[in-house]
Amino acid sequence: DSGVTQTPKHLITATGQRVTLRCSPRSGDLSVYWYQQSLDQGLQFLIQYYNGEERAKGNILERFSAQQFPDLHSELNLSSLELGDSALYFCASSVGPTTEAFFGQGTRLTVV
Amino acid sequence: GENVEQHPSTLSVQEGDSAVIKCTYSDSASNYFPWYKQELGKRPQLIIDIRSNVGEKKDQRIAVTLNKTAKHFSLHITETQPEDSAVYFCAASNRGQGAQKLVFGQGTRLTINP
Numbered sequence: 001d002s003g004v005t006q007t008p009k010h011l012i013t014a015t016g017q018r019v020t021l022r023c024s025p026r027s028g029d030l031s032v033y034w035y036q037q038s039l040d041q042g043l044q045f046l047i048q049y050y051n052g053e054e055r056a057k058g059n060i061l062e063r064f065s066a067q068q069f070p071d072l073h074s075e076l077n078l079s080s081l082e083l084g085d086s087a088l089y090f091c092a093s094s095v096g097p098t099t100e101a102f103f104g105q106g107t108r109l110t111v112v
Numbered sequence: 113g114e115n116v117e118q119h120p121s122t123l124s125v126q127e128g129d130s131a132v133i134k135c136t137y138s139d140s141a142s143n144y145f146p147w148y149k150q151e152l153g154k155r156p157q158l159i160i161d162i163r164s165n166v167g168e169k170k171d172q173r174i175a176v177t178l179n180k181t182a183k184h185f186s187l188h189i190t191e192t193q194p195e196d197s198a199v200y201f202c203a204a205s206n207r208g209q210g211a212q213k214l215v216f217g218q219g220t221r222l223t224i225n226p
Contacts, residue, residue, distance in 0.1 A: 002155065033212075043156070043201060043216040056211035090155065098207040100146075101214070103155040 003027065004093050004104035012110045018079040021107045025072055025093030031055070032074040033094075033101055034066055038087040049074060050097040081111045114139040116204050118217025126225050131192055133220045135202035136184040142204040145178060145185045146214070150199045159200075160187070189222075197224045 003026035013019055025032050034046040045058035049068035060066075063081075068074045078085060088108050092101040115138040125131045137145075146161035162169045162176045162185065169176050173192075178185040189196055199221050203214040 002157075031212075033214075035214075042218045043203075043214075045213050045215065048211055048213065050210065056213045058213060094212070097210045098144075098212045100158060100161070101212065102158070103148075105155050 002102040002104060004029075004091055004102055006089075006091050006104040006107050008107060009105065010108050010110075012112060013081060015081055015083060015111055017081050017111075018077065019081065019109065021076040021078070021089050021091075021109070023074045023076070023091030023093075023104060025074070025091075026102060029093035029095050029102075030072060031094045031097050031099075031101075032068050032072070033092040034060075034074070034076050035090040035092065035103075036087050037090060037106070038084075041087075043090075046076070048097070055097050078109070083111050085109065086111045114142055114204055114206070114213075114215040116202060116215050116217040118202050118220060120220060121218065122221045122223070124223045124225060125192055127192055127194060129192055131189045131196070131222055131224075133187045133200055133202070133222070134184060135186070135204075135217050136182075137204040137215075138183065139204070139206065140180075140183065141206045141208070144205045144207045144212070145176070146203050146205075147174075147176060147187050148201045148203065148216075150201065150219075152198075156201060192224045194224050194226055197222060 005024040048056040143164035148156035
């Protein structure tokens with residue numbers, strides 16, 4: 001167990017819907033990262049926050065948004081869902097903005 | 113931006129033999145190169161990493177080498193065991209300017225045959 005908690009573990013939703021994925025970082029970690037893992041795209045970096053501030057952005061779609069709250073948990077919001085958004089979404093956390101990152105167990109999103 | 117290529121995509125070795133996985137990266141500013149192991153249905157787990165000021169790092173049966181000039185780095189697993197079977201990912205990142213964006217290779221599915 002890495003100490004990074006993601007909820008829910010599984011999510012099935014219909015196209016066009018909106019979902020929110022939640023991540024609680026390890027105790028003491030200030031930085032949170034979101035990654036998408038799909039069969040055809042592999043592990044793709046979406047976004048990084050450090051102490052509530054956005055620090056780096058990857059190829060995150062405009063339909064996706066994220067934030068890190070004062071208690072350091074983070075949420076990834078996915079809207080206008082498409083079949084192609086079906087993937088494993090991982091959250092990772094680290095103490096500092098450039099230190100070793102530990103991954104959570106992921107949320108498996110299935111869009112039908 | 114950074115691009116990481118990983119080879120081979122699948123690798124099958126006999127138990128006890130060595131396995132080598134290779135990655136190349138494109139951005140010369142990358143300075144941090146971790147390797148992650150992912151078992152089926154599980155999270156990626158960091159197994160070893162290397163920084164650009166080091167050429168080689170070893171941890172028991174696992175070693176990583178880095179050639180900055182050629183922009184490639186490799187994972188070496190010796191005396192392989194069945195529990196080494198997993199998908200391995202290399203990654204590269206420029207750990208500068210207060211951010212860390214890991215760019216991953218496509219992964220290598222390693223199978224250890226008993």
